[in-house]
Amino acid sequence: MAFTDDARVVETSSPSRTDITVVILNFNAGSFLERCVDSVLRSSVPVDVIVVDNASDDGSFESLQTRLRGDARVRFLALGSNTGFARGVNHGLRHTTSDFVLVLNPDCVLETETISKTLAGLEAHPEAAAAGCVLRNSDGSEQAGGRRSVPTPWRSLTRVLHLDRQFGNSRRFRSFDLMREPLPREPVRVEAISGAFMLFRRSAMDSIGLFDEAYFMHCEDLDWCMRCAQSGRYILFVPGASVVHFKGVSTRRVPFRVELYKHRGMIHFYKKFFRHQYPGALMWAVSAAVWARFAARVVLVALGRR
Secondary structure (H helix, E strand, C coil), X not given: CCCCXXXXXXXXXXXXXXXXXXXXEECCCCHHHHHHHHHHHCCCCCCEEEEEECCCCCXXXXXXXXXXXXXXXXXXXXXXCCCCHHHHHHHHHCCCCCCEEEEECCCEEECCCHHHHHHHHHHCCCCEEEEEEEEECCCCCECCCCCECCCCHHHXXXXXXXXXXXXXXXXXXXXXXXXXXXXXXXXXXXXXXCCCEEEEEHHHHHHHCCCCCCCCCCCHHHXXXXXXXXXXXXXXXXXXXXXXXXXXXXXXXXXXXXXXXXXXXXXXXXXXXXXXXXXXXXXXXXXXXXXXXXXXXXXXXXHHHC
């Protein structure tokens, strides 16, 4: 399947050719971008890297270009404006030809075996379309989002009303966040993983498609996982591989806008996949809960900034 993209390529070095291409979307990630790319290039398996810049103004993209200019493993693509996560990543994906593609956040630092272990898990499960690994905080603790169930309207309402905490032993009120459960010993199927680290099989990406660009940021990873399930394939979680994710590095300067995009994305996700499966009253209640949560988050962010 051939993808096309009319965005302007500002600079690119001559690409090498491996079976894995890592696509990193940068937006004001600062020094984290270099740490991320350096960790990728230290991987135990050979990789190509495509760094897409979403019109950063902190000098991070230019600094990386200067340091790695001429390195055949790394290509640089610059966009003229901040196009959002889905559109920016898709631009990078359209420039890949490898058998496997890893979408990676610029605030992630990999271990040398992270990619190889995740890839081994994916190759051992031919019907798996994509795989994720353990996301860790800087203190080594597991981070939410790396393994989860799909946040259906009912699960989301349960989470907002804290019913998952009050009735934690009931499957009916179980949270969509699987982090509270012990890490499995072997790779397992999960309904969703995080867009911070998603290793795709090209054949699956070609048939399922790229990220839905109706999302500016947040929920586009859940959307892809939903479409994956609808295609008859599944998502794999590989507990033996991990990455440190310094969450929110690129969005700290615009917290209110991030909250708006996040909650708007939730509404789009629910309407796209669940409006014909749930009663209208429940969908209305979920939408109201989402916007109530948005209002609460805005207040908390404002108080935190003050």
